[in-house]
Amino acid sequence: KPIQFDRIVQESVNKMQMLAELKDIILHTEIDSPIPMEADEERLHQLLVTVLDNAIKYTPEGGVVRVICSKFAHSVQLEVEDTGVGISADNLPHVFDRFYRGDKARTRQEGGTGLGLAIAKWIVERHGGKIRLESKPLIGTRVYITLPI
Numbered sequence: 001k002p003i004q005f006d007r008i009v010q011e012s013v014n015k016m017q018m019l020a021e022l023k024d025i026i027l028h029t030e031i032d033s034p035i036p037m038e039a040d041e042e043r044l045h046q047l048l049v050t051v052l053d054n055a056i057k058y059t060p061e062g063g064v065v066r067v068i069c070s071k072f073a074h075s076v077q078l079e080v081e082d083t084g085v086g087i088s089a090d091n092l093p094h095v096f097d098r099f100y101r102g103d104k105a106r107t108r109q110e111g112g113t114g115l116g117l118a119i120a121k122w123i124v125e126r127h128g129g130k131i132r133l134e135s136k137p138l139i140g141t142r143v144y145i146t147l148p149i
């Protein structure tokens, strides 16, 4: 189905805005527009919310989450960058595993199943795209998603 990707990104950001404000986290966006593409709108919405929820969840109060959505000739690139706790080099290769949760997450009071990124990866790959994470402990995490248009 033809959809507007930039609109999905903006709507997902709006949905998470309140959560960010509760933690005094600033959500910065740079979203190219328009970005028409063929995709499953509901799944992409789920993908965005999952990645944004992680970025906010693992970022301490007063942090910043940047969402950059860039349109290219045949693809769209989405970057979600946070100033959070980061992921150690030991844990990084496992974050897409089903039910995997980082050590800090495991002892957290809040919920979380460890399925978020496994599902995110499945959604991205079903759309013919790629997802990858870069992270530095105590500095932050950057999620890169590329989808064909």
Ligand code: ATP
Binding pocket: 054, 055, 056, 058, 082, 084, 085, 086, 087, 095, 096, 100, 101, 102, 103, 105, 106, 111, 112, 113, 114, 115, 116, 117, 118, 141
């Ligand atoms: P949920 O199923 O609620 O999303 P979760 O966040 O624990 O639970 P995933 O989204 O699959 O599960 O993430 C897996 C692990 O990757 C997390 O437990 C956390 O350790 C790490 N992680 C994911 N995103 C970030 C991030 N932005 N910053 C730091 N760690 C992250």
